[in-house]
Amino acid sequence: MKEAQGFIRVRGQVQGVGFRPFVWQLAREMGLRGRVWNDAEGVAIEAWGEGLDRFAVALRSRAPLLARVDAVEVSALAGEAPAGFEIVETRGRGAETRVTPDAATCPDCAAEVRGQGRRAGYAFTNCTHCGPRFSILRGLPYDRAQTTMSAFAICADCAAEYADPGDRRFHAQPIACPTCGPRLWYEVGEAEVEGDPIALAVAELRRGGVVAVKGLGGVHLACDAANPAALALLRGRKRRPSKPFALMGCEADLARVAVLVEADLVLLRDPAAPVVLVASRGVLPEGVAPGMASLGVMLPYTPLHHLLLEAFGSVLVMTSGNLSGEPQVVDNAEARDKLAGFADGFLMHDRDIARRLDDSVERAVPRMVLRRARGRVPGVLPLPPGFPARPVLAVGGQMKGAVCLVKQGQALLGHHLGDLTDALSVEEFHRALADYAALFDHRPAVVACDLHPGYAATRAAEAMGLPVMRVQHHHAHLAACLGDNLWPLDGGPVAAIVLDGLGLGSDGTIWGGEVLLGDYRGAERVAHLAPAPLPGGDAASRQPWRNAVMRLDQAGLPALADRLFAGHPLAPLRAAAAKGVNAPLSSSAGRLFDAVAACLGLVTGAQSYEGEAAMRLEALAGPEGPGYAFGPGLDPAPMFCALSADLAAGVPAAVISARFHDGLAQAFADVALGLVGQGRAKAVALSGGCLQNARLHRALVAALDGVPVLLHRQVPANDGGLALGQALVALARESAEAAPRGLETC
Template structure:
């Protein structure tokens, strides 16, 4: 007699089968364990309660067990040993493991005497590349880019031994049989140790292209202001903050790390974490105007070895042409990055898909960019969505990502970028085909943003027509609300919530531009209960690039056009105002993001032009960090005019800019918290949702939560509150629309 045990979740490529084998030995069981399209399948002569409990409680570090299902089997007899059997079938019901940072055992191994000392591609079942090398399922070596590297006898022995931590580690390699590393300069390979040679160049002020897990980085010595300036000049990236990589002891010297920061940095995902700058800061050129620094630990053996050899923190920023996706191929790097770098540190292991570094914050916890190390991790769908059909949602135009739902799980793709860039659009189409094929997804419903001009929405419409599928168009801010509800596992029939949705711009249900919204509703529908008093966006898209335009409009609306004349007299104010009055390329917008830009411009923060998206708001947040100030008051109907008048008076009186910035953020929080709280108090809402890109501002988020104390508040911690999470919300709205309402 036998039992059949099905284990579902993130259980392939993480050492789960040898873990089961060892557990079975300890319990004296006979049987077998194998991988199949649904996860891990165990056949055993018994299922002791302690054995079943250990499948969850003692699982390997990278495993995520969703379910353990036990069934008696009458026609199987298990006698003798317990063995690990080969994979069966093909398919994609199981979860693919994200790439994982080098584990402590492998980090020790590359620094200790032995055959892998100094080897840049050392890994085991507890770490190493996964999604970036995967070409098909089940996850076996033959379906990865490692297929062309035949294992040497030593690696084969480790691979075949269930007692070894490299048992069935698909990327297993060593210097005798695995990928090789080299330094390339002026089209020729540099003789000698590539790590030592690369380190010497970095210490001398050079800029290098370094091939990582999901693409190339541009690297330089972060302590060398001239090297950082050189990198910025070559890449034409004047002010956008640069990420820094260093071992933990080095990071402690340049940043004030909290226990939460250190935990986030040490996560197997190894994200870039935004941390407070320390007592011995890096040159201002690394993150101009910021009080926060994006840092990460070395997450591959190559990075560990390079950081050891340089002995200094390194800038590690995406290797790409401005606006284009990150470079992943060696020839592509030579063609596109040669003008940026002095040499290439590259290898011959292909990258199956490009993944940027994830960017996160530890306190309050939030994901700003969901990418390497986080994808293709899935999110459970909330209660009530069990019968939902599979949905494919196409997201928005900026910070693009797609979302697939299937089998009670949502798979939100990696960050793709801005779809107005042709190569990013090509990556978007590639990601759609890639995820659909890899996870054998057959959509029954498609979903997209309501905006008629979004490329993703036009593509969704064409796909719906081509496939004969229904298309659900979802209003932008409704999708933000639904994404937050979904991450919070708010039930389908959990009742209405008040949604404070603050972002840049989104196409409204009335055809106008929204962005500072108070919504009431759920997955199925929302009503607009309030919104920031609109102001023109003169120049349309130019208003998002040039903060002074928004400042003039808000000053004029507050009756302080005289201050606009004094502050921005060198600008074409007459033409601007005439266009706004005539409504020529000056749509009215309730955008909270543009209000941030206006206030930033009034405080002299990049008023003329932003050199990167969100610069004004980020610098305003940095200015206000740690400052406590009484909130400015808003007028009835969420009108910022009284706030602008008070701010203008303070500006003229010489009040310190950090206090003004803090008073603005506190005032905005109070203005939206009061009506949201009222909806809960009146019994019309059961909780308050905070979503939209403005809530990446930790100061604003904290102020909102303080203003809503005593009220249930839902926020996003694992899904970006910006447009990177929009596709999840679209998918949930579309799924809810396909399900009958319970009465």
């Protein structure tokens, strides 16, 4: 009887994750002969022997931890079987396979660093299950020569591990040891200091100093999170008066400063090792996160971080090494040049960072991604059913820049690039466009962008010489939420509650608090917050009191505005608004949050960072309960009248904040519920930057009880997810199906 034989193609995130040694071990276990190799499409296998079907199933069901198997395809194979099963060299070049994101140090490597072997105390220990990937990658296929590790020649001991299919470092491209790998040192004033680098850095941190720590995707600034003077020093040097700092600590240390529920721990321990927003215990100084009830915490995710945290013995601030608003510093020369005035010492190494990757920021309960970056990118997302596989590029918006590439039925939503109002962030945006195009061999047929002609991303799209698809800002939010939930192309219309800061509407006005009815191809604006002027234009986004004056005046409460904001130039503000001079009307939910926060005195002047007023208002909010009523047409005037009465009655600010959150949620939910009840919508989608507010998120979900609700889970609800939505809208409009009748295309 002729033995079974077959060619097996495995597609997905299968390179740089130990997949070939896994295949080798599995084949030996099942008594198969053949060979396995990497190529431009993923992993290829030729196999002879009984049980090929069982083998193919196990390739998916027993895949390595970091692998993501999209498909296992089996086809006919001719030829003679080799004597055994072997791993052969990579064949061909190209970029048809997925790239593995950087992964946190695995337990085996962490134990090795703490042990007595040749990698004891070595800050760059890694294996096929952990370590740098995307941050060191320069080209595909993923081989050492295509990474920044190419500068380090492998020693004999590492070479033996690298060549042994039974070793967990078999073909681990960043493999290294103290003999042959990157080196760590501590320097002050651009001069290396003799001694143990970790001990020197810890000594400075314990003195209350600031240390620049070169990590995986960039340089952090670290200080003692329990030292008020150190926090004040870092804030003064970084010019960051109140924006919360991220924290890093060992699990037991984090549990002493934050309330960690099981879902938090699961997310913290994920190989992506994101910053996770958790409830604060209130034991750290106010300077860590002024006015906040939550902390952003992460576990050490490289051996260097493990060594530093274990030697320090407590929680450290670990914030981006940059001047506020600028991109994170990544290389040694740049660190010395830009951070000399920030840091008292530098913990440096000589492994180059191929691309700057900020830390991802996420929440476990309710599940949400606020910033998609290190550890998540370049992980891809499947396209929902019914979408064509045409290559598309989408460039996102102005804030929280990110690009999206669609190729082979998958969407690659790129890493966080910052706000494109900053010139250096714009440079990063253009660098990312070129980087992704080259790395993934992407040749788009169309480029999608925002309607706003002044956005840097829109201007870039228009300069590419490709057909341009302009997508309304809030329609893109709707589509991103649908895509995050794999809503089919022809899944039918949904009611989308889209609450954010500002976005240019299809009617030329500024939107920001909408209920849309539609799908990927088009959407109709069926309801929105009653608009109010934005006096001073962009100044209204920076200074919440401006929005409060306009909303109070609309509610017939100018005397309250006069009393609350007596120190501000109210007369010229009102005159400009009355004449419509630099005071465009807007339905922005973000500015409504600002107005309420200003009425409660949470931010009296200008915000020191984007969203400060709204975040303080969220942190203040008390338990859920009946909320303030809004008027017909989602008019907040009755809400402000009730708020005014509560202020006069001395109602606590926490109660007022809660009543605002719950009233806003109920008002929008009622509109969406009506659309579902009328049969016009099949579900409700929640999107926009305001949905980062966990208090509002919970209130909306509770108010929508009984109907299907679509929530963001892998894609940011904020503008970091816009590019995915733009790409899906472009693909939907390019599809053979005609747009549904009765829907006005945004």
